Amino acid sequence: MRRIDLTKAQTARSSTIRDINRQIVLNYVRDRGPISRADIARITELQRSTVSTIVEELKSEGLIEEIGAGASTGGRRPTLLRLRAAGATAIGVDIKPSSTTIATSDLMGRVILREELPNSSRPDEMSARIIECVRDFAARDETGTVAGVGVSIPGLIDPDTGRAIYIPFFKWRDWAIAEEIERATGLVARVDNDANAAALAELWFGRPEIGDSRDFIMVLVAEGIGTGIVFDGQIYRGERGAAGEFGHMIVGQHAPVACSCGNHDCWEAFSSERATVARYLGRTTPGVGGDAGEGGARHISFSEVVERALGGEQAAIDSLTETAHFLGVGVSNMIVGLSPESVVIGGQITRAWSIVSALFEETIQRSVRRGLPSARIVASTLNEPTLMGAISLVLARKFGLPED
Numbered sequence: 001m002r003r004i005d006l007t008k009a010q011t012a013r014s015s016t017i018r019d020i021n022r023q024i025v026l027n028y029v030r031d032r033g034p035i036s037r038a039d040i041a042r043i044t045e046l047q048r049s050t051v052s053t054i055v056e057e058l059k060s061e062g063l064i065e066e067i068g069a070g071a072s073t074g075g076r077r078p079t080l081l082r083l084r085a086a087g088a089t090a091i092g093v094d095i096k097p098s099s100t101t102i103a104t105s106d107l108m109g110r111v112i113l114r115e116e117l118p119n120s121s122r123p124d125e126m127s128a129r130i131i132e133c134v135r136d137f138a139a140r141d142e143t144g145t146v147a148g149v150g151v152s153i154p155g156l157i158d159p160d161t162g163r164a165i166y167i168p169f170f171k172w173r174d175w176a177i178a179e180e181i182e183r184a185t186g187l188v189a190r191v192d193n194d195a196n197a198a199a200l201a202e203l204w205f206g207r208p209e210i211g212d213s214r215d216f217i218m219v220l221v222a223e224g225i226g227t228g229i230v231f232d233g234q235i236y237r238g239e240r241g242a243a244g245e246f247g248h249m250i251v252g253q254h255a256p257v258a259c260s261c262g263n264h265d266c267w268e269a270f271s272s273e274r275a276t277v278a279r280y281l282g283r284t285t286p287g288v289g290g291d292a293g294e295g296g297a298r299h300i301s302f303s304e305v306v307e308r309a310l311g312g313e314q315a316a317i318d319s320l321t322e323t324a325h326f327l328g329v330g331v332s333n334m335i336v337g338l339s340p341e342s343v344v345i346g347g348q349i350t351r352a353w354s355i356v357s358a359l360f361e362e363t364i365q366r367s368v369r370r371g372l373p374s375a376r377i378v379a380s381t382l383n384e385p386t387l388m389g390a391i392s393l394v395l396a397r398k399f400g401l402p403e404d
Contacts, residue, residue, distance in 0.1 A: 021046060025054045027399055029081050030107075036078035037345025044174065062087075062145050063107065063398070071284060083107045087143030089398065091134055091187070092390030093151040095119075096194075097169040097223045100126070101384075102133045104141065105391045107398065109205050113137055123175045131184045138185060148188040149181050150198040150393030153384045154224060159241045162191040168260035169223065190393040195220045195244060196235050198346055198382070199228025204392045204399075206344065206346065207381055215340045216375075219331060220385065221347035224260050225268040229338070247272075251329050255281065270326035273302035273348065279319040282306045292362050306352045324349075324356035328363025335375050346380035353379045363392070 021044075028040050041051045058064045065084040069077035088104035103114035115133055120126040130151075138146050155167030162178025181189040192200070199218035202210050210216055218228040225247035229236040237243050247268035248261055255269030256278040269275060277300060309316035331343050349356060360377050382388050 003102070011274055021050060022054050023399065025051060026058055026063060028085055029058075033064075033082035034067055034080035035082075038078050038079055040081075043227065044388065046217050062143065077225075085110070085324070087145045088112050088137070088141040089145055089147050090391045090394035091137055091146060091149045092129055092387055092394070093149060094194075094384070094387040094390050095126075095151065095153050096386065097154060100130065101387055102137065103387060103391070104137050104146070109388060109391055109395060111387075111391075112203045113153070115138065119170075121170070123170070124174050127177060127180045134181060134185055134187070138187065146187060147398060148190065148394040149185070150197070150390040151177055151181070151189060151191040152194045152390040152393075153177070153191060154194045154222070154226065156245075157191055157193045157196075157241045159192060159237055162189060164191065165240070171202060178363055189227075190397070192235075192389070192393055193226065193228070193244070194222075194386045194389065195226025195228040196237065196241075197393060198226070198380075198385035199230050199344075199389070200235055200392040200396060201382055201385055201388035202344055202346075202380065203230065203233070205382060205388055207378060209376075210342055210344055210378070213341045216342040216344060217253075217331075217334055217338065217340045218344045218346060218380075218385075221271065221273060221327065221345065222386075223233075224272050225330070227334070230340075246253060246330060246334060249330065249333065251326060251333075254353065267326070269332040271323055271330060275326075276305055276319050276323040276349075277302055279322055280316055283315040283319060298390060303348055306348060308325070309352055320349070320352050324359040325363055327356075328360045331360070331377065332364045340375050342376040343379060344378055346381050346382065346385040350379040375390055 009133045024044055027041055028043065029035060036177035037048065037051050037055055037110060041048045055064065056320050064081050067082050069079060071077065085106045085108055087106065089107045090105050092103050092105065094101040100117045100119055101114060102117065104112045106112060117129050117133060120129065121288040134149055153164050153167060154169060156165040158165055163315055164172065164175040164177060166173050167175065178189040179190045181187065198220050202218055216230050220226040227246045229244050248259065248266045251267045251270055252266045253265050255275060257269055257274045258264055259269040263269065280300065305316050305319060309320050321385050335343065364374065364377065
């Protein structure tokens, strides 16, 4: 039984039941379409007249469409409904340390247009580049159905204000990117941490068993380590959006690279893509080791290390398995502390799942004490989890209940 928080409690509006029914109908069309009005009424036990009224509203808003008649079950053939796929509904802005990708998508999350932008060292220039591209994408959509902009950022975000409190890789503080986008474009903008956004994308577009989970953790392996926590089917953000900063928990000493916070004992410093590259360079380049691997005698990307490992190169395999060991240590700590149903690993490391998955399991099984529940460890099926996360920030508002 959940205790009512009287400081946040609100009485139900007269439209609350109508809003809930509307979203139920919309989500049935999304998840089970093509589907008829009669089937929705039967499954939900809503009145046929209620379903018909809601369907007409959703059609007029351009969210669903009729696609013809289905098979007869003895009477008149039913008219089938599906989501309206034409036109852009969301614009996603995926900011990474290396570059920024901006894309439009339809209601199903299918990417329509995309563009990659070089990053700027200055937040005002970065805002200008993003706004110019968002305006261009919005102008190209002749249907006028773009509902908003979602922004995924590798840093600490205040979800209430849409401000980036701190982005370690850029050393930016208090970047009001949501406010700037809204003021310049007139579109509603939502901003979240990249790992939270990726977790949201797993809910909407990931494996069915993850979308059906009530509790899971998304571990995003990239230049850093991010974690998105889902409790009871909702992203858990904590006070001022600071939940999930597990990348800074201490798991050892003398890591191969510095964490984004500058320390050498954080989980991120042992388990990130940068750590893997540094390990590889330390094994293959004489005189290069530790932090020197980040900017040492020769450059190699994490993707190249993965390719070499898949090709059988032992130094690459050893570098990846060492990273997998430390990833497993951190995941074990989260399983013991939070007891999720599943842990989803996202990022390019999933391409090497055949190499690293057994070591994950071995480390976790050894670390989680006998008698305590473990969790499923699965690879994300999303090719671009943070871009899909940015898009999900918009689509989740379409398919979820409206916020006051």
